[in-house]
Amino acid sequence: MECDVAVLGGGPGGYTAAIRAAQLGARTVCIEQEPELGGTCLRVGCIPTKAWVQTAHAMHQAGETFAKFGVEVSAPRLNFGQAVEWKNGVVKQMTGGVAGLFKANGVEWVKGRGAFSGPNTIAVEGGEDVTFKSAIVATGSFPLRPPIEGLD
Template identity: 75%
Template sequence: AKAVCIEKEPELGGTCLRIGCIPTKAWVQTAFFLKEAEESFAKLGIKISEPTLDFATANEWKAAVVKQMTSGVASLFKANGVEWVKGTGRFSGPNTIAVEGGEDVNFKQAVVATGSYPLRPPIDGLDSPRCVDSEGLLAQTQLPGRGCGEGAGQALQEARHHAPPRDLGRQGRGHGQRARRPPRRRDDRGRPDAHSHRARAHGREPGSRGDRRRARQAQGHRR
């Protein structure tokens, strides 16, 4: 069976490879070595002048990493016989996708994976050029002095902890809510109840009939 991927972006790989996790982590690697040079080299007996950041070169490194990853996806497509149809598609029939500026694609089965885009809430001043989404942040050519993030998406969490304002020697903060795990049960002394934690891991609720039976059996063995 022949597989076809309809993608309008200039590179394959989706948000993660092009404008998300991979370019952000490339910045992280730059920040890591900058921090190592500042704090660890002297302890190891490595004498260098004070390290400085060349942000333009860091961005060139980031772009090269992204290019390597997206080219790898294109190579996988070619090796596995997947055709890349460049453009935007829409369903024009039960088994047909019309591609803007291209030929129709007929299919037996289709997977819809359109991704998402940042929501820009109606906040006064948000149309300022200083207000950018995650893609705009990664496109910066000058290192911001300070930054503030609003939202709770994964892209913001990546930026809060790994983007230039924090890791490359600038100030940054973010606002938003993260998903939290349910609190662990605690015993009468306020300590985490390890037994209830293990029981939940095995799909059993503490205090059930099975738990009481196992407790009696354990007491019998100890006797």
């Protein structure tokens, strides 16, 4: 597969770069190993965490806030399965939105783990190699805790 711009990584940096490159007229491919676009933030980090905060807020409102208006409700109880289902729906809506933006802007999403195999080639595990004129590496990061004594 040939393209003008290959983006390695479909998180916030990668998907925005891919969309912008396509908007500027480049034939763009985004290679992402996860089953959904959006990176850690959309799939398992920021967005799901905010959904859980909203659930906790709703429980607080039901348990305490309504009482000041004279509305009595029994002690709130979390239906964990339903809360997980709601959170998953929020995540699906957000990741689906990125996929929709890819489609609307003509970005091709290649699902798989990519690694550079040459100066202008990315090999995709289980898929077709991607050759490109320019590449953007947006694979995210991991925190590093330096091994410094007493840092704890």
